[in-house]
Amino acid sequence: MTQDVAAIQKVLGGDVRAYAALVNKYQSMVFVLVRGVCRSAEDAQEVTQDVFLKVYQQLHTYKGNASFRTWLYRIAYNTAISSIRKTQSLERRSEAYAQDVLHTTDRAEEETDDPRVAQQDKLRSLLETLPPQDRMLIELYYYKELKMDDVATICGLTQSNAKVRIFRIRQKLQEAMTAKEAVTAEEDITAT
Structure with missing residues (x-):
């Protein structure tokens, strides 16, 4: 029995300290995961609190089929996505962030001479333009370094569907990065 399962049994028995x-x-961990989807730290903190409230209310439904962390991340994922859907439509968010990205990546290029840092800044900015579900897939797999089956479980996908979606998202990001570099190169040529 893992420590988490033992703690869950204590909680179900009424132990508030557990x-x-x-x-x-x-x-x-939940805050960082949720922060990847939410735009502000305040929103992420609010969603994190909602997540732990839901976990407490639903703890009796935890069956142990997946690790507690995977189960918890699934609740965090659903709560974060629901929060975004409540506040704004996904289309408006994507359009606003796409405009923001153009300015952010331009500033990132100006602020650093290190090409690796500039590249990472561009990638982070492009990630912001993705729909929340796609961004969450990338965050879980590449930044949280979760296994593909855990990512699939958290996002409510089959493992093969998660692999395909991540592959397509990577393609989309690579195309956007190439297009951004072409625009930057063209601007540099016209500026000289």
Whole structure:
């Protein structure tokens, strides 16, 4: 029996301290995950609180088929996506961030001479233009370094569907990066 399962059994038995220990253990991980989808730290903090409220309310439904972390991330994923859907339509968010990215990537290029840092800044800016579900897939797989089956479970996809979606998202990001570099090169030529 893992520590998490033992803690869950204590919580279900009424031990509030065991729940506080679970929250302390996972709160920063959930916040970072949710922050990848939410635009502000305040929104991410609010969603994180909602996640742990839902976890407490639904803890009795945890079956142990997946790790507790995977189950928790699934709740965090659903809560973050629901929060975004409530506040704005996904289309308006994507358009606003696409405009933002053009300015952000231009500033990132101006602020650093290190091409690797500029490349990472461009990629981070392009990630911001993705729909939240796609951004979450990339965050979980590449930044959180979760296994593909965990990513699929968290996002409610089959493993093969998750692989295909990640592949397509990477293609889309590569095309956008190439297009951005072409525009930047063209601007440099016309500026001289």
